[in-house]
Amino acid sequence: MLKGKTIIVGVTGGIAAYKTAMLVSRLKAWGADVWVVMTAAATKLIGPLTFRTLTGNPVVYDLFSQEDIHTPVPHISLADRADLVIIAPCTANMIGKLANGLADDPLSTIVMACQAPKIIAPAMNCNMWRNPLVQGNVGKLKALNWECIGPVEGKLACGVEDIGRMAEPEEILERTLALIGSKQDLKGKHILITAGGTQETIDPVRFIANRSSGKMGYAIAANARERGAEVTLISANVDLPAPLDLKPIKVATADQMLASVEAALQKADVVVMAAAVADYKYHAAKSKIKKSNQKLKLALTPTSDILQRVTSATGRAGKTIVGFALETDNLIANARKKLKEKDLDLIVANDPTTFGSDSAKVVLINKLGKQRPLPRASKSVVAREILNAIL
Ligand code: CTP
Numbered sequence: 001m002l003k004g005k006t007i008i009v010g011v012t013g014g015i016a017a018y019k020t021a022m023l024v025s026r027l028k029a030w031g032a033d034v035w036v037v038m039t040a041a042a043t044k045l046i047g048p049l050t051f052r053t054l055t056g057n058p059v060v061y062d063l064f065s066q067e068d069i070h071t072p073v074p075h076i077s078l079a080d081r082a083d084l085v086i087i088a089p090c091t092a093n094m095i096g097k098l099a100n101g102l103a104d105d106p107l108s109t110i111v112m113a114c115q116a117p118k119i120i121a122p123a124m125n126c127n128m129w130r131n132p133l134v135q136g137n138v139g140k141l142k143a144l145n146w147e148c149i150g151p152v153e154g155k156l157a158c159g160v161e162d163i164g165r166m167a168e169p170e171e172i173l174e175r176t177l178a179l180i181g182s183k184q185d186l187k188g189k190h191i192l193i194t195a196g197g198t199q200e201t202i203d204p205v206r207f208i209a210n211r212s213s214g215k216m217g218y219a220i221a222a223n224a225r226e227r228g229a230e231v232t233l234i235s236a237n238v239d240l241p242a243p244l245d246l247k248p249i250k251v252a253t254a255d256q257m258l259a260s261v262e263a264a265l266q267k268a269d270v271v272v273m274a275a276a277v278a279d280y281k282y283h284a285a286k287s288k289i290k291k292s293n294q295k296l297k298l299a300l301t302p303t304s305d306i307l308q309r310v311t312s313a314t315g316r317a318g319k320t321i322v323g324f325a326l327e328t329d330n331l332i333a334n335a336r337k338k339l340k341e342k343d344l345d346l347i348v349a350n351d352p353t354t355f356g357s358d359s360a361k362v363v364l365i366n367k368l369g370k371q372r373p374l375p376r377a378s379k380s381v382v383a384r385e386i387l388n389a390i391l
Helices: 017-029 040-045 048-055 073-082 092-099 106-110 128-129 133-142 169-180 215-226 255-264 308-310 329-340 377-389
Strands: 004-009 031-036 084-090 118-122 154-155 161-165 191-197 200-203 206-208 230-236 249-251 271-274 281-282 298-300 321-327 346-350 364-368 371-373
Touching: 004 017, 004 073, 004 106, 017 031, 017 040, 017 084, 017 169, 031 040, 031 106, 040 084, 073 106, 084 092, 084 106, 084 169, 092 106, 092 118, 092 133, 092 161, 092 215, 106 255, 118 133, 118 169, 128 161, 161 329, 191 255, 200 249, 200 281, 206 271, 206 281, 215 230, 230 255, 249 255, 255 308, 271 308, 308 321, 321 329, 321 377, 329 346, 346 377, 364 377
Parallel strands: 004 031, 004 084, 084 118, 191 230, 191 271, 230 249, 271 321, 321 346
Antiparallel strands: 154 161, 200 206, 281 298, 346 364, 364 371
8 A cells, every 4th residue: 555655754853763663564564665765863772783783774974975875965855856745753953853843953944945744753851742832843743734643652761651652663664654645445356457568569679559658548547557456467568667466468460469358358347448459450571671662562461349349248247347548539429329339338548749758638438428638747647547437
């Protein structure tokens, strides 16, 4: 649920810092990329090497000697990348600095530059916690939408039983999952997604292709996986890293894509045909076609329409079938025609500017004819909206 999320864990000088090792290892177990930033006092209580080993990332504790962080301004690059900041334990001193805009150590500097949501887990002596100055500072942070988890009652470092202990790592993890964890609203669903563009062989050195990059299909696959779906990704000639833990089934031609779709169809609850499939194929020549001064005619034969095969297959009932329409002219009218002719539940209409781009401007049209234009957005945002519409 935290795959793809970057979390900064700030550690300040409280004895509870040992519990932060457990927190960090729990965040890692849920898939987060965790970066630990320590104050000088924290390094006296727990070694940076512990966090480095747990996170696999360099630990930031001195802004001026970060040889192993390969960026000239680590506090800015880390702050920009973060999806969440957790400061645990958070001392009265750090609360005071943050509430009053001071930035004189690595942690307060990074936090000052960071716009991500923030959680503090205070830990201190009970009288310090009750001090109106500390309470006033906590109030200031809460007014800025910072979350404050704990402190809780229990045995404190000074021996008394009172309020002041850091909240348990599990409680902080639960809030983290609620704040930035991906919803598992596709758990139990199997989604078959095609991506990329098929290639039809002309001769041993040439083929007919199209400009599809596969970015849209891969973004849908990644979002579906993040949301708990089981995903079969059939990938035609895509030059992108595999999304998350998926192992794309690689195909080249329309016929190969058809065979792979049919093999995976039975267990699919949803089919998303994002691939640009060749409409014609060539009976490939065994040898290279040689140049001449004559006109060259290639007789092409139609490929099977994969979507039509899917929607006319037995077992179609209960499956949600989604197609794409790529049009240069009359986008909506043509997309509606395809929706009807191919008997789809949803069609994603887009124009050729989407090809290869990181963003897309699409119109979603469902079986009932309801039309929803989306503003131009990154393909991962559009992917999320398509999956929302499928849901
Ligand atoms: N499609 C398919 N099999 C094909 C061709 C297309 O399953 N042989 C799917 C595409 O994956 C897409 C939808 O049909 O989801 C529409 O594809 P598009 O290329 O826009 O339309 P075509 O049906 O090929 O019609 P035309 O090229 O005439 O616009």
